[in-house]
Amino acid sequence: MGQACTLTLDAMGGDHGPGVTVPAALAALRRHPDVRLVLVGDGAVLEQALAAAGGRLDERLSIRHTGQVVEMDESPSQALRYKKDSSMRVAIDLVKDGIADACVSAGNTGALMATARYVLKTLPGIDRPAICTTIPCIGGRFRMLDLGANVDCTAEHLFQFAVMGSVLTEASGDATAPRIGLLNLGEEEIKGNDQVKHAAQLLQGSDLNYVGYVEGDRMYQGVADVVVCDGFTGNVALKSSEGVAAVISHYLREEFQRNLLTRLAGLVALPVLRSLRRRLDPRRYNGASLLGLRGVVVKSHGGADAVAFEEAIEVGILEARKSVPTLIDERLGTLFAEEARS
C-alpha cells in the first residue's frame, strides 16, 4: 500500500466527460485502497454515471457539485473570468485549499494551465510552469518538457524545466541522477540558437546530470531520461512523432489488405501486431504533468477513454504521494544555495 492521498477529478472534462472519468475513478479506487477521489461536476449527471458504471459513493468516493463546465474550445481568459463554478476550476480550488493533494483533468489544455497557474501560483524560482510527459523509446522511456505551455523560452526557463524534469523522473523511480539532454539540431557545441547554447552553460555549471545536446532521432534511442526544449519545438516534435506512427500503422494496414494472400499473412501475424500495438498504445503514456506549480495538476488527453484516463490518475497519485512540488521546491533551494556559495 502507498501513502494515503486525495485527488479531485474534473469529472466533466474531456471529449467524453463522466462516461470516461467515472469508470476510470472506480478502477483507480479498486487498485489503490488508500486513495480517495472527489468527482467534481454536475451532481445529478455524476450520480447517474456512477450508477451506470455500477459504483456508489462511500468514504473514499464523493461528489462535489458544480454548475459550470469549461468547453473544449473555450479561451483560457474566458474560462478564468466566467467559469468560477466549473468542474475544472473547483477541482483545482480544492487542491489550493489543501482538501485534495492533486487534480486530474481531461479538459482543454490552455484553460487548465491558465487556471492552475492563477489558482495555485508557480513555485518560487519557477518563472513558468511546463507540460511534461513520458514517451516510449528503445530500452524504456524518457520524459520531455515543455510540450506547449511556453512558446518562447529563455535559457533560464529551459534550466528550470531541466530541474523539474529531473525531480519528477527521480521521484517516479525511473532513474537516479536522471540524464538531462537539451533538444537541438546537432550534437556539436556550436549548434543551436542562443537560448539553447546559454541553457547548456547553465546546465554544465549545475550539479544536474547534464549529458549534452540530443537530436530528435537520438532521443528515441534512449540517450537521455529528460529531454528539455521550448514548448513550440516540444509540441511539434511530439505531434510529428504521433503523426509518423499513424502513417506507419496506416501503411501496415494497407499492405496487409492488398490481396487474399497478404490478408492471410495478416491473420497469422495478428497476435504479433496486437502485441506491437499494446507496446505503442498511447493510452499507456496518458497523463501529462503541469510542473512548476504549488500543487499537482495532471492533464489527460481530451479524447482519453477510461483506460487512458486511469493512467492519468496514476500519474496524479504518484506525484501526490511523492509531493513532487515540494521536491522541486527543495531542489531549487539547493541549487540556489550552491549558486550563492560559488
Next chain:
Amino acid sequence: MGQACTLTLDAMGGDHGPGVTVPAALAALRRHPDVRLVLVGDGAVLEQALAAAGGRLDERLSIRHTGQVVEMDESPSQALRYKKDSSMRVAIDLVKDGIADACVSAGNTGALMATARYVLKTLPGIDRPAICTTIPCIGGRFRMLDLGANVDCTAEHLFQFAVMGSVLTEASGDATAPRIGLLNLGEEEIKGNDQVKHAAQLLQGSDLNYVGYVEGDRMYQGVADVVVCDGFTGNVALKSSEGVAAVISHYLREEFQRNLLTRLAGLVALPVLRSLRRRLDPRRYNGASLLGLRGVVVKSHGGADAVAFEEAIEVGILEARKSVPTLIDERLGTLFAEEARS
C-alpha cells in the same frame, strides 16, 4: 527524353565517397541519355572506382581532378577558407561558371551550405537559402523547409521559404497551386510565436495558396503540399519522425522474434513487411534541395548508398531541367510587383 543538362557530382563527398557516387553516376547516365555528368575529385581514385564499377569516360561522363576533400566534420569556415581545390568547392564553382546546371553532394551540410551561398550567392529578394526535402505522408508526399540551415527565422524568411517551396513543388509536378501550411502548435489563429503569426499575415496577403496552420501530426495526413517552419523546428520534427520510425521497426522486429510461433508468423508476413519497408525506405526520399541560391545544389544524405545517391541526382536533374532558381526568381518578381501595385 528530357532536356539536356550537365551536373557536377562532388564525387569524394559523403561517408562512402566514390564507392557510392561513381556507381550512382553510371546508373543515372543509363536512365537519362540526355544528361552529362562531371565527377569532381581525385582523378586517380575516381578512375579506379570507375573501372571497378565497369564504367568508362566518354562525352557524357568526365572527371575534373581536384586535390582536396572537405571532411565530414570540418567547420564551414575552415572549408571555405582552406579547401578551394576541394571536390565540393569545385563542383559548385562549375555551376557558378555556367559549365554545369546543378551540383549534387553528400558532403557535410554546413560546409556545403556555406560554400554554395558564398560561391553562388542568394537570389534577389531571398535573405537566406533553406533546405527542403520531400516526406511521405498518407495519400502522397509533401515538402518541408527549412530543415536546419536557419536556426532563427523572421516572418519574412518564412514567407520566402513558402515561395520557394511552392515553386519547387509546382515545378516537380506534384501539385498545381501547392497548398502552403505553416507549422505551428495549434490550428487556432491565436496560437504560435510572433514570427509564425506575422508570417501567416504575409501569406494571407499574398496569392500563394495558403491553407493555414498545420500541426506536427496533421502534416502526415497530407493536409498541405508545403510545410514551412524555421530550421530549428524543422530539423527537430524531421529527426523525431525518423526516430519514431526506427523505434517502431525495432519493436516490430522484437515482437516477431519473441518465440518460434511469432518467428513463423514473421516468415509468413515477410513479403508484406518488405513491401512496407520499401514504401518507407528513406533512400527513396534522398536529395534535399538548397533553395534560394543562384544555382541548383542538392544535398544527399552523408550515409547514402548508390541507390539513395542516384535519387539525389534525380532531384538535381529535375531542378536543372526546370531551372528552379529562375522560376523562384520570376515568382518573387511577380510577388514584389503585386506588392508595389497594392
